Amino acid sequence: xxxxxxxxxxxxxxxxxxxxxxxxxxxxxxxxxxxxxxxxxxxxxxxxxxxxxxxxxxxxxxxxxxxxxxxxxxxxxxxxxxxxxxxxxxxxxxxxxxxxxxxxxxxxxxxxxxxxxxxxxxxxxxxxxxxxxxxxxxxxxxxxxxxxxxxxxxxxxxxxxxxxxxxxxxxxxxxxxxxxxxxxxxxxxxxxxxxxxxxxxxxxxxxxxxxxxxxxxxxxxxxxxxxxxxxx
Numbered sequence: 001x002x003x004x005x006x007x008x009x010x011x012x013x014x015x016x017x018x019x020x021x022x023x024x025x026x027x028x029x030x031x032x033x034x035x036x037x038x039x040x041x042x043x044x045x046x047x048x049x050x051x052x053x054x055x056x057x058x059x060x061x062x063x064x065x066x067x068x069x070x071x072x073x074x075x076x077x078x079x080x081x082x083x084x085x086x087x088x089x090x091x092x093x094x095x096x097x098x099x100x101x102x103x104x105x106x107x108x109x110x111x112x113x114x115x116x117x118x119x120x121x122x123x124x125x126x127x128x129x130x131x132x133x134x135x136x137x138x139x140x141x142x143x144x145x146x147x148x149x150x151x152x153x154x155x156x157x158x159x160x161x162x163x164x165x166x167x168x169x170x171x172x173x174x175x176x177x178x179x180x181x182x183x184x185x186x187x188x189x190x191x192x193x194x195x196x197x198x199x200x201x202x203x204x205x206x207x208x209x210x211x212x213x214x215x216x217x218x219x220x221x222x223x224x225x226x227x228x229x230x231x232x
Contacts, residue, residue: 105127108230128201130191134191141158147174152194153194171202
């Protein structure tokens with residue numbers, strides 16, 4: 001009587017041809033999966049290489065810092081220093097005060113006024129001054145005469161900026177010449193006592209065209225100079 005073995009106890013044997021077929025399929029599947037991972041990794045690397053510069057450019061457009069390889073030269077590099085970029089001095093914002101156009105002729109007090117004196121006409125005003133002290137042109141103008149003069153010893157006559165003539169007398173030395181352009185404050189002579197004089201001083205006159213000598217005090221006052229106001 002034949003004996004039948006239980007199914008679980010049977011040995012399942014895969015034919016050799018079948019085993020080779022399964023092994024080949026497994027190897028092929030493994031190779032395909034590995035290749036897929038390789039392509040994925042390569043694609044990721046490729047994507048990263050393409051994304052990086054885009055991100056850097058976007059950051060730069062948005063005001064971000066450039067990539068480390070694109071950083072500009074720092075100020076520590078002597079070759080990058082530009083002397084033209086050094087700080088420039090700030091210009092003074094206020095204009096210079098206007099230049100004086102009328103000045104006191106001598107640094108001294110007024111000692112004698114315009115008018116009759118000792119029975120004669122005194123056609124100017126006198127200023128005390130030390131011998132050799134500078135005499136300044138009262139206004140801008142042109143020297144029209146410089147040299148000896150009766151009663152004055154030496155004089156200088158200046159065509160002043162308003163057309164009048166300023167007369168300077170009794171000087172010790174003349175420091176200008178005919179035709180010279182002078183400005184208010186320029187030194188034209190020195191104080192002396194030549195001619196009809198009792199001591200070192202300056203005699204100053206103003207002659208208006210068509211009129212002759214006029215009192216210098218109101219003429220100077222109209223130009224902003226009070227000859228009686230001398231600080232000493």
